[in-house]
Amino acid sequence: MRFIDLLLHDLNGVDRGKRVDLASARQVFTQGLLLPGSMFALDVPGETVQSTGLGFDEGDADRPCLPVPGTLVEVPWLDHGVAQAQITMHERDGAPFECDPRHLLARVLERFRPLGLTPVVAIELEFYLIDRELTPAGLPQPPRSPLTGRREYRTQINSMLDIDACSRVLAAIDHACHVQDVPSTTSLAEYGPGQYEVNLAHVADALTACDQAARFRRIVKCVARHHGMEATFLAKPYADMAGSGLHVHVNLVDGDGRNVFADENPLGSEVMRHAAAGMLSTMADGMAIFAPQANSWRRFRREAYVPLTADWSVNNRGAALRVPVSGAAARRLEHRVAGADANPYLVTSWVLGGILKGIEEGREPPPPVDGNLYKDGVARGEPLPAYWPAALDRFEASAFARELLGERLHRLFAEVKRAELHDFSCIVTPGEIAHLLPAL
Incomplete structure (x- = not known):
């Protein structure tokens, strides 16, 4: 070297x-x-x-x-x-x-020690492969297929043809993950053209899981570039296509390595229900962390398998908190709110902080929901902030946020995001000109 x-x-x-x-x-x-x-x-x-x-x-x-x-x-x-x-x-x-988010996660993990519990975390990240050349309007476009030379604008979830079309770059990503000790397990084609998801293995050290997620994002972007493409973790690169998320799977193990969420009941053990209650009760306050950019908010749309309310459900991808199908020993919660553009250390710190709050206070979750959560009357949880300014207002006023992050990091995050919101609000976009100019 x-x-x-x-x-x-x-x-x-x-x-x-x-x-x-x-x-x-x-x-x-x-x-x-x-x-x-x-x-x-x-x-x-x-x-x-x-x-x-x-x-x-x-x-x-x-x-x-x-x-x-x-x-x-x-x-x-x-x-x-x-x-x-x-x-x-x-x-x-x-x-x-104090302003380094990795140190925040380390502090949160220390609070589990007196409880004799260790979080086991797996992070799922979705991303798009895009062409190096933007459209004349300055927007991303799907890459040309290495096999056909055509741009594919269609969407085919779990398409093996789409996996084959980009097999060289996906294989190179997998190889780099192996070399860099990032435990990638499964790749799949997602809903958008050129959109993929790679699952990382569950790790009994949340710091390591986030370190691996950070390395994974660098791997994907660098490997794609070396294969004549670009990769983006933007939450919503295309207005009319699926967004990209960062999903956190989590359970807790005791000193003997036993999953304390384990139960034959899909809703899990009492500890798991306390954890779910804490995650749900703090969810709205954390939207500024889960959706940290202006583009992040384009992802939150009806009928897009993106949560709009703080609800939980069994095997329902429309819910903010999902209990995946599994045996009792693998019982876990999947937090589905954050976009792929979010900081994994901040997201995981918030998720685990919510779990601690639920367990320490013995909170009980609301009844789980089922069915189409985008239909009126199905979702029963608290509506999540729908816009960036509202999310920042909620975050800045949150006692939980100040306690979890500490005064200094809480203020730092709010100041940076307020500045970004101000700067973005000053941009005159081609879209608004096209929308308004013909009439005004």
Whole structure:
């Protein structure tokens, strides 16, 4: 190896960092890599949100970033001797930097220890392969099939022909996952043209599960580029096609490795029902985390297998919280709200924080629902915020959010998202001009 890429997962889930030579890397692994704390005050385009206090107010001060043990892996899509490792930011006295979402998840996991419980987590991510060339309107378009040379605009869920058409890039993604210790298990064609889902195995360490999800997103984007395509985890790249989600599967095991959600009843054990109640009761407050971008909100539409209310159900993909079909020993909950553009560390922290709240307070969930949740009168749960400003209002006012994230990270996230909302609101889009110009 000649170089090591040191990757810091920022507030928006964007990988930032530096490439260092092997000689410099030895010092990094003992003393850390210096990066400014403003890495966590960046909006998606990469501009520092000054109202966070992490820019000019502290002189863009550096903090040490230390490698995460077990994340040093080869980069198989590059042929000039590159490895990578994930890093986390610390204060200069060695304390965890409160604005790093990975440290938040570590704090949440510590709260399970007195309960004698360990979360087992699996993350599902959907993504689109798209053409390198955008349309004349600047929008994404499906890639040309490597087999036929045609662009496919149709949708065929679970189509094996679609898997075959992109088998080379999917095989390369699977190979890179194997090399980088990302436990990919199943690939499938989703509802949109060029849309795929790759399932990652359940892991009895939520930090590791999120580290793997972060590596997976980098794998997909980099491998696609090396195969003449691009990949996107945008929640809604096409207005009239399916959106992409980030689903979190979770159960809890005790000190003997026994699943405490296990029960022959599909609604699970008493502990599982407490967990479900906590997840449902905190769901609306967390929508700003589950849908962190303006585009995220395009995904929430009726009859799109995207939840609109805080309901739970058995084997129903229209529900926010689904109990998948399984044997008693594999009983688990699937949280289906977040988009693929969300930060996995923040989403998982919120999901687990809700579980803790439900268990610690002994909460009981509402009755599960069944049937078409998009029909009037079927859904009974609290409506989830339907727009970005409403979600930010709810998040900023949430005592649960402040308690879970801590004052500093809570304020940081709100400031960055308010700035992004303001900037997006100032953009004049081609769509609104086309909609309004003929009449006004």
